[in-house]
Amino acid sequence: MTRSSAPGKIYLFGEHAVVYGEPAVPCAIERRARVGVEPRDDATLRVHSDDLSLDGFTVEYAGSTDGKPDIDVAESLVDAAMGYVDEAIAQVREVTGEPDAGFDVTIESDIPLGAGLGSSAAVVVAAVDAATRALGVELSTAELAERAYQTELAVQEGQASRADTFCSATGGAVRVEGSDCRAIDAPDLPLVIGFDGGAGDTGALVAGVRQLRDEYSFAADTVASIGDIVRQGETALADGDVAELGRLMDFNHGLLSALGVSGRSLDSMVWAAREAGALGAKLTGAGGGGCIVALDPTPETETALRYLPGCEDVFRAELADEGVRRLE
């Protein structure tokens, strides 16, 4: 068995706008997806993930490159659930020149699905890394990030940025603007994550923003303003000015809300954090439902979120310096 792990991430700034060429600053966090692969004698892909439960279903998917998945739940559910793993293996077949490679894939993840913490990118980065190594090919971090990006791009129907996948592959805090991806220095930040137990559909949310942006010039201006916040945020990061970072995060959340990607439970967690004295709070990732990130060096935000109806989990996030990790 060849195993790799990769971290999830939060966005300090810039999700959604990054899809249209604005800069974004995601930071990898110490919550990981671990993917083990075992090459098979045939071209079948068999995926097992204990963490994958949607609407109470646990899905085990045994499909082949030519046949139908062998499952007992609605196929659309499986398509939604397994799209990223399928496409990651398609990338592996292409980059290794082994179109008929088959694998048994086992996924374990500490990252909630569809919650804005980049579970898809972490699973894809770890899967591509483990499966290529299992076939005797070692990709550089840049190649790995590129293949993982191509995977997200295909699954999200041409609407994805390099931010999540690059951040997960390299770890640390990164700045992504189009194809320009680089590591940046970030101070230790007092990050608190609130999770409403829900999820958002990244592809659909990205498509919604695209539509607004095409329809209204002020929506396009809103996307461009998020870019301005990110640039200002980079200065605050470089200065270690956590209070200013918080103010900019608040503003960023407001603009994401205007673009229609927040929601009642995300807003209520954001307001609970602010009222508890957080320096700033915003949704992270695609939105709809899932997680917020707040800045608070005191325990107040954690306490407030813990008692907030509708907030299912609260934790402090440590920055993950290491990206993909080769386990064995």
Ligand SMILES: Nc1ncnc2c1ncn2[C@@H]1O[C@H](COP(=O)(O)OP(=O)(O)O)[C@@H](O)[C@H]1O
């Ligand atoms: N533990 C897992 N096992 C299998 N697939 C997973 C796992 N975690 C995430 N995924 C894949 O990632 C998708 C969620 O990605 P996405 O909607 O981009 O949200 P996010 O990246 O914010 O978690 C899932 O539908 C599934 O395809």
Ligand SMILES: C[C@@](O)(CCOP(=O)(O)O)CC(=O)O
């Ligand atoms: C909305 C977006 O900017 C981030 C999505 O993050 P997540 O998959 O929700 O963790 C999309 C992208 O950058 O590909």
Ligand SMILES: [Mg+2]
């Ligand atoms: Mg994702």
